[in-house]
Amino acid sequence: LGQHLIYFDSIGSTQKETQHLAEDGAPHGTLVITSHQMTGRGRLGRTWSMPKGKGIAMSLILRPKLSINRIPQLTLIAAVAVYKAITEVTGIQTDIKWPNDILVMGKKIVGILTEMQTEGTNVKAVIIGMGMNINANKNDFPEEIRHVATSLKTLTGKEHDMSLIVQTILFYFEELYLRYLEEGFSVIKWMWESHAVSIGKRINARLFNGKVLTGLAKGIDEEGALLLEDDQGSIHKIYSADIEIE
Ligand code: BTN
Structure with missing residues (x-):
């Protein structure tokens, strides 16, 4: 994964760009990445705003041979990969909130957006987008999202190596994804549930x-x-x- 890496100094939305690339046949593992995303898209038609240069927006193309109803599982794999990477790189324990938010003390650090392209009942491509708040200060966020968003820097008081975080996420995602293809969803389900904040509440x-x-x-x-x-x-x-x- 990430063998085909396309970096933009700034871009409207990595998700939108990646959708076009996938339609044009870009291979499995293509990654579009930026630290300045201007018109990011969130779930349920929302916008996703990120302070310039202080976080990462990336979208990954997967071409799995899976049926449509299994695609939401990929979002959960992504959430577990992000959880593991953040713990490893920063020592912070995060919570996963169904389906796809990574939170610390109730505030969002990472949002994940999974979209797919289909032809009939076949999945042509899955695009997994992740927006990560890494080195932003509290005041870098627009006033209206300060109560719901935070960053790794705000939590730890220090800056983090953004490319190390990306590499670590891709490493774990690939590991978990291959394991999932081989063994099925149950291992992932267990890992996901053990870090999910909402379960049992x-x-x-x-x-x-x-x-x-x-x-x-x-x-x-x-x-x-x-x-x-x-x-x-x-x-x-x-x-x-x-x-x-x-
Ligand atoms: C959410 O929590 O609503 C999901 C947010 C997903 C944001 C990411 S940033 C990279 C990719 N490009 C976009 O325009 N959106 C996703």
Whole structure:
């Protein structure tokens, strides 16, 4: 992974660029990376803003031979890889919040956005985008996101080697990805659940249609969907939602 690396001094969105490259046939493992992303995209149509030069935005092309319903598992693999890399490089223990946020004390350090290109029921490409807040100071973030975002520097008081963090994430992602292809999702599921902050807690899940489900987060299933037990004891499978821990 990352053998085909395309670096931009600045770019609108690595995700958008990578989507185009994937449509044009760019191979598995292509990585687009920048430390100045101007119009980043977040999940659920949101924007992703990052202080210039103080973090990394990157998007990775995968061409897995997997069925569509297994693709969300790749987001969870990415989250475990980020978790491991951050712990190794900085010593900080992070929390994973379903499906894809990496938090420390409730504030976001890394966001992950997984998108796919399909043809019929075949997966042509999966694009995994990661935005990482590394060396930003508190005041570098726009006022409106200061209460929800933080950086590794803010937490440790020192600057971190951004390329080492990227290399370490790719190293773990590749290791976990190959293991996943060989052994299946259960090992990843276990690692993910053991670092997930929401599991075992009461949560509110805001669904696409605006409906909110409240209950106990029990874990994830084999597809990576979140299992929520409501107060009547029924289990709901959640594929896409915003989670709030009560
Ligand atoms: C989220 O938490 O909503 C996901 C944020 C994903 C941001 C990354 S930064 C690299 C890639 N390029 C984008 O425009 N978005 C993703």
